[in-house]
Amino acid sequence: MQSWQGVLRKDLRVEFRTRYGISAVIMFLLITVTVILYSTPGEQLQHSIISALLWISLFFGAMTGLARSFVSEEERGTALMLRLYASGESVFIGKLIYNIGLMLALAISAVAFFQFFFSRDFHIQDWTAFLLQLGFGAIGIAAVSTILSALIGRASQKGALLPILALPVLLPLVIATTDATRISLESTSAIASTQGDLLILISFDIAMILFSYVLFDMIWKD
Amino acid sequence: MDFLEHNSLYVVGIISAVIWLGLFTFMFAVERRVRKLEQTDTHK
Amino acid sequence: MKIFRSNIFLFCLCIALAVQVFIAFETPIGGSFSDAVQLSMNGVQAVTPVKATLVSVDSIGELFKDLYGEPGHINLSGKSLVSYGSFTSFAKGDVLVMSIAYNPSTKAFDLVDVIRENPIMTFPMIQGLGELGRNILFHVPMSMVAFIAFVIGTIYSILYLVKRNYDYDRQARAASAGGFLFTLMATVTGSIWARFSWGTFWNWDPREISIFILLLVYMAYFMLRSLLEESEDKKARIAAVYNIIGMISAFFLMFILPRITQSLHPGGGSLVGKGAEAPLLNLSGKTHIDRTLSNMQWISVILFLFVFLWIKDIYTRILRLQDKRAEEI
Numbered sequence: 001m002q003s004w005q006g007v008l009r010k011d012l013r014v015e016f017r018t019r020y021g022i023s024a025v026i027m028f029l030l031i032t033v034t035v036i037l038y039s040t041p042g043e044q045l046q047h048s049i050i051s052a053l054l055w056i057s058l059f060f061g062a063m064t065g066l067a068r069s070f071v072s073e074e075e076r077g078t079a080l081m082l083r084l085y086a087s088g089e090s091v092f093i094g095k096l097i098y099n100i101g102l103m104l105a106l107a108i109s110a111v112a113f114f115q116f117f118f119s120r121d122f123h124i125q126d127w128t129a130f131l132l133q134l135g136f137g138a139i140g141i142a143a144v145s146t147i148l149s150a151l152i153g154r155a156s157q158k159g160a161l162l163p164i165l166a167l168p169v170l171l172p173l174v175i176a177t178t179d180a181t182r183i184s185l186e187s188t189s190a191i192a193s194t195q196g197d198l199l200i201l202i203s204f205d206i207a208m209i210l211f212s213y214v215l216f217d218m219i220w221k222d
Numbered sequence: 223m224d225f226l227e228h229n230s231l232y233v234v235g236i237i238s239a240v241i242w243l244g245l246f247t248f249m250f251a252v253e254r255r256v257r258k259l260e261q262t263d264t265h266k
Numbered sequence: 267m268k269i270f271r272s273n274i275f276l277f278c279l280c281i282a283l284a285v286q287v288f289i290a291f292e293t294p295i296g297g298s299f300s301d302a303v304q305l306s307m308n309g310v311q312a313v314t315p316v317k318a319t320l321v322s323v324d325s326i327g328e329l330f331k332d333l334y335g336e337p338g339h340i341n342l343s344g345k346s347l348v349s350y351g352s353f354t355s356f357a358k359g360d361v362l363v364m365s366i367a368y369n370p371s372t373k374a375f376d377l378v379d380v381i382r383e384n385p386i387m388t389f390p391m392i393q394g395l396g397e398l399g400r401n402i403l404f405h406v407p408m409s410m411v412a413f414i415a416f417v418i419g420t421i422y423s424i425l426y427l428v429k430r431n432y433d434y435d436r437q438a439r440a441a442s443a444g445g446f447l448f449t450l451m452a453t454v455t456g457s458i459w460a461r462f463s464w465g466t467f468w469n470w471d472p473r474e475i476s477i478f479i480l481l482l483v484y485m486a487y488f489m490l491r492s493l494l495e496e497s498e499d500k501k502a503r504i505a506a507v508y509n510i511i512g513m514i515s516a517f518f519l520m521f522i523l524p525r526i527t528q529s530l531h532p533g534g535g536s537l538v539g540k541g542a543e544a545p546l547l548n549l550s551g552k553t554h555i556d557r558t559l560s561n562m563q564w565i566s567v568i569l570f571l572f573v574f575l576w577i578k579d580i581y582t583r584i585l586r587l588q589d590k591r592a593e594e595i
Binding site: 144147148151152154155161164165167168169170171172175200203204207208211212215218219 | 504522
Binding site: 232234235238239242246249250252253256257259260263 | 271276280283284287288290291404576577580583584587590
């Protein structure tokens with residue numbers, strides 16, 4: 001079980017050397033924000049719309065950035081070695097933690113960009129509620145992306161397939177988070193109203209991580 | 223049009239019955255074909 | 267599923283469905299006097315179908331008891347009951363389904379027409395729905411069967427992952443195909459109902475979202491099976507895992523989300539105290555549906571379930587034949 005740290009360290013080292021993951025993610029965010037800015041010049045964006053935009057950017061950012069976790073292994077041919085040297089559980093935990101880290105970085109950068117570029121419309125009133133739902137939402141997206149990218153590792157149309165597979169699975173999470181974000185943009189004591197959403201997020205995360213942990217081994221071993 | 227409005231409920235019922243009948247005829251046809259194929263297969 | 271090979275059973279199923287459709291459209295809707303009063307509250311004298319028992323026969327102002335036992339006078343405006351339609355005679359104790367309108371000035375009901383005499387059964391009148399309520403016998407059972415079909419498919423997926431018997435994977439595929447069909451039908455019936463009930467074909471209501479997501483999960487499942495280039499065994503395993511993960515999401519969307527957020531469907535917001543309780547699965551454990559309607563609904567559910575199981579059975583056999591042919595080649 002200790003080898004998950006090895007898997008994680010390998011991914012982190014590759015990341016620090018090439019910075020493919022984080023740069024793809026940041027570039028994607030910049031492009032998305034630019035498109036939004038130019039398509040809504042001077043318009044007042046309501047809270048519900050800007051919270052939806054935030055989570056659309058996070059969802060598609062995750063699709064572009066997190067898909068690489070297993071796909072790159074298959075492409076570079078290192079998958080076989082990974083199977084030989086580490087157990088299924090450790091590979092999964094290592095990749096999951098790496099993806100959670102990447103997703104949290106993406107989330108924090110997205111919030112920073114939104115605060116900077118949409119400073120007039122994006123005012124977070126209740127930071128506790130906002131950060132809680134952001135954190136749990138990011139963990140959920142990361143968990144789902146990990147197991148799904150493992151599923152489509154050798155598919156022919158990986159790029160198009162991941163969003164198609166991920167959307168139905170992630171929809172409860174997106175609904176809960178957009179609702180919670182909207183509320184935390186509006187009121188200062190949002191914790192009470194976002195209780196339901198946070199409960200959904202936490203239970204969704206626990207369910208997803210548990211199930212993907214159990215199911216991962218079935219598809220990893222040939 | 224007037225006739226349709228007065229008896230619209232029955233029109234919906236008839237359409238629904240037609241759909242069910244069509245579905246069942248199709249299903250029966252497929253069932254018969256599959257059964258025949260299964261018999262010829264076990265015969266081999 | 268050997269029973270699906272007997273022609274007699276299938277024939278009976280066909281007849282039962284035809285009877286169900288007939289009953290769904292022929293049974294009159296019979297409300298109560300309070301329904302009639304409520305409907306005319308907004309000033310317009312709305313005509314309400316009401317089921318009432320004749321208590322005393324008179325020439326002016328018959329006394330009736332409605333289905334809850336509430337007494338009410340119905341003003342015949344001078345005509346006698348037999349002049350309505352083709353009914354020959356009315357006696358004390360007769361159950362009639364009549365269209366009445368509440369007249370606030372005389373505090374009595376005006377008779378508009380006699381619809382049925384001594385009907386075998388009536389539907390309860392659901393506020394705001396009227397004749398559209400008949401769709402409850404189609405849309406709700408289809409949605410239930412769609413979800414049950416999804417659960418059956420997931421169970422076979424789990425069985426395949428555990429036992430690695432390839433027949434389980436075929437059954438999971440067949441169940442998904444049948445489930446997709448029923449989900450499509452549930453969406454269509456719900457959308458048509460929404461058009462006449464709430465104004466537009468689609469409202470992005472949480473329950474509508476959940477059935478839409480079920481469609482997306484099915485489509486993603488089929489796309490996954492066709493786009494992967496792996497061995498059959500690996501493909502089956504990957505599809506089975508996706509089925510299970512889709513189940514988790516569908517569970518959240520189907521049961522938890524519609525009860526937390528505001529919804530057009532009954533039961534929205536009930537878990538956070540913002541709405542009325544859901545009619546069937548709720549925290550108090552009591553069901554809020556009328557007995558006749560709920561019986562009819564469960565019969566419909568069982569009938570549709572049999573149709574689904576039949577579809578799944580035929581498709582499984584087709585898949586088995588296909589695989590056997592492929593092996594022989």
